[in-house]
Amino acid sequence: MAMKTKSFSNMQCSIARTLDHVGSWWSLLIIRDAMMGARRFKHFQENLGIAKNTLTSRLNDLVEGGILEKVPAGSGLTYEEYALTERGRELAPVIIALAQWGDKWVAHEKGPSTVITVKASGEQLPRIWPRDEDGEVMALRAVGMRRANGAPPKIWTEEEE
Amino acid sequence: MAMKTKSFSNMQCSIARTLDHVGSWWSLLIIRDAMMGARRFKHFQENLGIAKNTLTSRLNDLVEGGILEKVPAGSGLTYEEYALTERGRELAPVIIALAQWGDKWVAHEKGPSTVITVKASGEQLPRIWPRDEDGEVMALRAVGMRRANGAPPKIWTEEEE
DNA sequence: CTACACGGTCCTATATTGCAACCAACAAGC
DNA sequence: GCTTGTTGGTTGCAATATAGGACCGTGTAG
Numbered sequence A, B: 001m002a003m004k005t006k007s008f009s010n011m012q013c014s015i016a017r018t019l020d021h022v023g024s025w026w027s028l029l030i031i032r033d034a035m036m037g038a039r040r041f042k043h044f045q046e047n048l049g050i051a052k053n054t055l056t057s058r059l060n061d062l063v064e065g066g067i068l069e070k071v072p073a074g075s076g077l078t079y080e081e082y083a084l085t086e087r088g089r090e091l092a093p094v095i096i097a098l099a100q101w102g103d104k105w106v107a108h109e110k111g112p113s114t115v116i117t118v119k120a121s122g123e124q125l126p127r128i129w130p131r132d133e134d135g136e137v138m139a140l141r142a143v144g145m146r147r148a149n150g151a152p153p154k155i156w157t158e159e160e161e
Numbered sequence C: 001c002t003a004c005a006c007g008g009t010c011c012t013a014t015a016t017t018g019c020a021a022c023c024a025a026c027a028a029g030c
Numbered sequence D: 001g002c003t004t005g006t007t008g009g010t011t012g013c014a015a016t017a018t019a020g021g022a023c024c025g026t027g028t029a030g
Helices: A014-022 A027-035 A041-048 A052-064 A092-105 B014-022 B027-035 B041-048 B052-064 B092-105
Strands: A068-072 A080-084 A114-118 A143-147 B068-072 B080-084 B114-118 B143-147
Touching: A014 A027, A014 A052, A014 B027, A014 B092, A027 A041, A027 A052, A027 A080, A027 A092, A027 B014, A041 A052, A052 A068, A052 A080, A092 A114, A092 B014, A092 B092, B014 B027, B014 B052, B027 B041, B027 B052, B027 B080, B027 B092, B041 B052, B052 B068, B052 B080, B092 B114
Parallel strands: none
Antiparallel strands: A068 A080, A114 B143, A143 B114, B068 B080
């Protein structure tokens, strides 16, 4: 699906499989703009400064991947717009995590250009972070990653956390 | 920093700035492996099936970006290993969000190869998701994204959410 | 002294991206 | 009815990045 030399889609890892859909340079920025209300070709193009043929490719990939869908623009309008599907909207945690990491670690001198908020209060959204079964924020060292049963083994076996 | 045609690093948007560090095809998979304990060049190479020169580039970029650092492997050992910095470890929410999205929407027929857990209980980590100031899980429609004061305006002005 | 593992570098072929030109469909102005 | 401009693309070409394999210097094992 993604147009690169080596596809991740046959990998079993969910991260790789996700990146196969949204891992190319512009995909997540297109999704970000879609979440902020961009719907038309020109919106993405003008806002991102992306080349038109590249944008065409990315949009087609995202539609094919079920993240965007083409919908009629409205009564009387002839063109179609690009709208996020539920699948696409559920990428919000990824977008939020990226934005918050960037705010903390590689902030622009002028501050962030986008603020993610709790609509009800207008306040800035709290940091998205792993939580345990009780909803308590966890230290990262308390998060484990292990191979699933039946998964191909890792190569490095010197130690296990 | 990242070696692509057009750099995102001068964009004000935090998402773009983050992607400038981790947006290339392999970066996030390298970080995933590092989180699972990979430390040596060969670990990444064998596990990912990435070309060696590409791996060299990506590792150098990540070190330059402060996400990995080279550390002496240990007493008596001559080589250096790649270890996540705090900056790198804090990408965990991104990795988790990608993994959980993939598990839900593009799962492999054999199931996930990696399971992310709460170490204390061994249970699967709950879904990482935006929460309000009280720690309550939010509906995505309750999350707002708006331009910061002073940010360049969006091009599309037809509607505001 | 020889062989091999490790962590690279260098070269070439292919794939992807950026850029600019071009184009068809439609709308607005005159 | 004709011209112009906007939109949403497509097509070529040049530049860049990736995959793959050959090669290499250092260190270790035998």
